[in-house]
Amino acid sequence: MHYIPKFLFIINNEDVNKFRKLSDSLSICHGCLVHGSRVVIPQSLQSKILDLLHLGHFGMERMKQLARTAVYWPGIDAAIEMATRRCDSCGEHQNKPSKPPVHPWMLPEKPWSRLHLDHAINFMGRDWLMITDAYSKYPCIHPTSSTSSRATLDLLEEDFAHFGLPHTLVTDNAPTFTSEEFQSWCKERGITHLTGAPYHPATNGAAERLVQTFKQALRKSSLPPKRARQEFLMQYRRTPTSCGFSPSELLNSRQLRTRIDTLLPSPAHIAQGKQSKEASKSQMTPDLKAVVKVTRQYKAGDPVYALYHGPRRDKQPRWVPAVVKKSLGTRCFNVMVIPHGPVWRRHWEQLQPRYTTEEDNEPGEEVDTVSELVTDHPMEILETVPQTRRQTKPKGTPSVPEYGPDNPRRSKRTRKPTERLCC
Known part of the structure; x- marks a missing residue:
């Protein structure tokens, strides 16, 4: 092996200038120019060497790796890339390119667009x-x-x-x-x-x-x-x-x-509960709630005093003894004036508890036989006197005015003639 003297690269030639930077690694071995361990291929034989490198139709990287073990010329990597791109067989059977970044659709401005x-x-x-x-x-x-x-x-x-x-x-x-x-x-x-x-x-x-x-x-x-x-x-x-x-x-x-929504309370129920709670707080104090709970829970047969709203004579009671006949909800009741009086509809604010004696509960008294006269309006008062089972009042029963549409109140006071002053 003989190294090439550096004075030979003083020659101003384009082909020689390509090897100027490689002067330290060039040598002559058996009459061939060698770059390291790779034979330098002249331009006339480069196309044939490319065909030898591409015999297996490998890709660019494999061809470059193979060339770096045996042959060299200036620009060999670019020549391998160009030869691979020009191969029709490789172009027709190449793999798909890598997927580009996803380009999403623009979000519409409104639904169902x-x-x-x-x-x-x-x-x-x-x-x-x-x-x-x-x-x-x-x-x-x-x-x-x-x-x-x-x-x-x-x-x-x-x-x-x-x-x-x-x-x-x-x-x-x-x-x-x-x-x-x-x-x-x-x-x-x-x-x-x-x-x-x-x-x-x-x-x-x-x-x-x-x-x-x-x-x-x-x-x-x-x-x-x-x-x-x-x-x-x-x-x-x-x-x-x-x-x-x-x-x-x-x-x-x-x-x-x-x-799954049946497990949760609906917004309407929550709102109604809050409204009811606020209304109860604003209308009733805790003390009044306790009193109402104890004293105003009536059931059928309970003795009560019912408020009389008709015209009254002097010294006639405003609260009339009665018996609860039927509950019409949580606040309204049908009550019957005792012993066989009319059936009235009263709010619980128009009732008071009555504490009875043994005389109030006579064996012959039947409360359930009175007709129930109830209208749809919750505050309407039923003052109708029943036409059936009218009996004589037993002795000892306090006198109760039986007023109604058929028996209006009329004054029984004896009228005196008017005394006029005569001149």
Whole structure:
């Protein structure tokens, strides 16, 4: 091996200048120029060496690794890259390029503005039309026996009758969506129809994801397909998404009521309870509540004093002895004036407890035979005197005025003639 003297690189030649930086590693071995352990290939033989390196149709990196063990010339890496790119066989059978960063769809400004459509073909013995709203993720799924354009349009019109017409429909390039009938239908209704590149399902990823989720749910369910679809739709529409709101709330501005909601009190019940509590606090003190609870719990047969609202004579009682006949709720009662007087309707504020003696409970007295005359208005007073079972008052019973519509009060005072002053 002989090293090349450095004075030879003083020659001003383009080919020689390429080796000027490599002068320390160049040598001559058996009449060949060598760069380290690699033979320097002249320009006339470089194309043949490239063909030898590319015999296995390997990629650029493998060819470079192989070349670095045997051959060299200035710019060999660039020559290998160019030879690989120009190979027709490698270009026709190369792998797919790496996936670019995901470019998401823009979020619509309002719900039911952009819909994504797709078909789930031959699943569970039939086809399914899948619809999802890009804004709310609200799904609509319809079983169908045909994927024709007419059958698909009929199902779309059914949903549009509920939620209105969208602005945009996004589909794949299936014949159902690319037909002239489908295109004209969208044009007549002012709907923009967008399609992705053929065989690129990621463009319509929202619908593809709904198809995948729906298939997994039905495979896991033990219910018939019809029931399983209904259960899936209700749970999907009720479950909050990553934004914290459910599809039903985003689309309809209200939450669906499912069986899980029966565990919680409804807002109406909570509001009513708070209103009742506040009303009780404002109207009744704790002491009054205790008194009412003890003294104003009446039942049928309890002796009471009933307030008389008609005109009274002098020294006639305002509170009349009576017996509770029937409870008309929590605050109203039917009471009968004893012994056989009229039946009145009184509020509990118009009743007072009466403490009876043995004379008040005679064996022959029957209270339940008096007719109940009750009207629908809770505060109306029943002053009607019953026409049946009128008996003579037993001795010792206090006189009670029996006034009513048939027996108005009239004064029995003896009128004296007017004395006029005569002049």
